[in-house]
Amino acid sequence: MGACGPGARHPVGTVGSRIFATRCIQLGEPIVALEIRRVVTGHDKNGRAIVLIDEIAKNVTSTRPGQAATVVWTTDKLPADNDGSIDASVRNVSTSESNGSVFRVVEYGPGVTPRMHRTDSIDYAVVISGEIDMQLDDSEVHLKAGDILVQRGTIHNWVNRGKEPCVIAFALIGAKPATAGGKTLHDVG
Incomplete structure (x- = not known):
């Protein structure tokens, strides 16, 4: 895998070689960090x-051990407003934006800490690299690179059993x- 330390990068994706994970062991915990190039257009x-x-x-965050995410862009209303030059990735958002949108890239390391959750959103997910299991209430589906998921407000959890x-x-x-x-299934987790 190569040497660990500051700046050690190991490719895990194939998107223009711009997605990397730094996987080094420190006090027995994996350190996971995404490096995503984002290009945003506008008008003069x-x-x-x-x-x-x-x-x-720059806004790589983690909500639990074994997980890292970067918000690429957000909107706070639909239809979205394409005017202005403010960087919408720095807005403080939760998992989803009830009246808008959130585009993020997430890395789930092996053994990622579980988090059953549901959002008030429709989620389009594209597995870029690796494999993962999505747990639902009473079933599970295995996804791998190239698979696409449409998540329609269902409770779920991501489990990475791979290496x-x-x-x-x-x-x-x-x-x-x-x-x-007849029951409303609100966001949870």
Whole structure:
């Protein structure tokens, strides 16, 4: 795997060789970090298309051991507003945005800490690299690189039983809470 230490990078994805995971052991815990290049376009004062942002995303966060995520872009309303030049990735958002959208890339390391959750959103997920199991209430589905998932407000958990990280790109679009048997299934977890 190569030497560990500051700047040690080991490719786990194939998107323009810009997704990397740093996997080193420190006090027995894996350190996981994403490096995602994001390019955001906009318009100059004359209405010409320009690149507003071209950088390695800086807002890598983790909500539990074995998981790292970077928000690429968010919107706070639908339809979205394409005006302005403010970096919408730095907005403080939860897992989903009830009246907008969140686009993020998440890496799940082997043995990632479980988190059963449901969002008030419709989620489009593309597995970029690795493999992962998605647990539902009473079933499970195995996903691998190239698979696409449409998550429609169902409670679920991500489990990586493999030896390599799994990287997934998610587009979460705000939606009404799902209902079943006359019961509203609100976001949880």
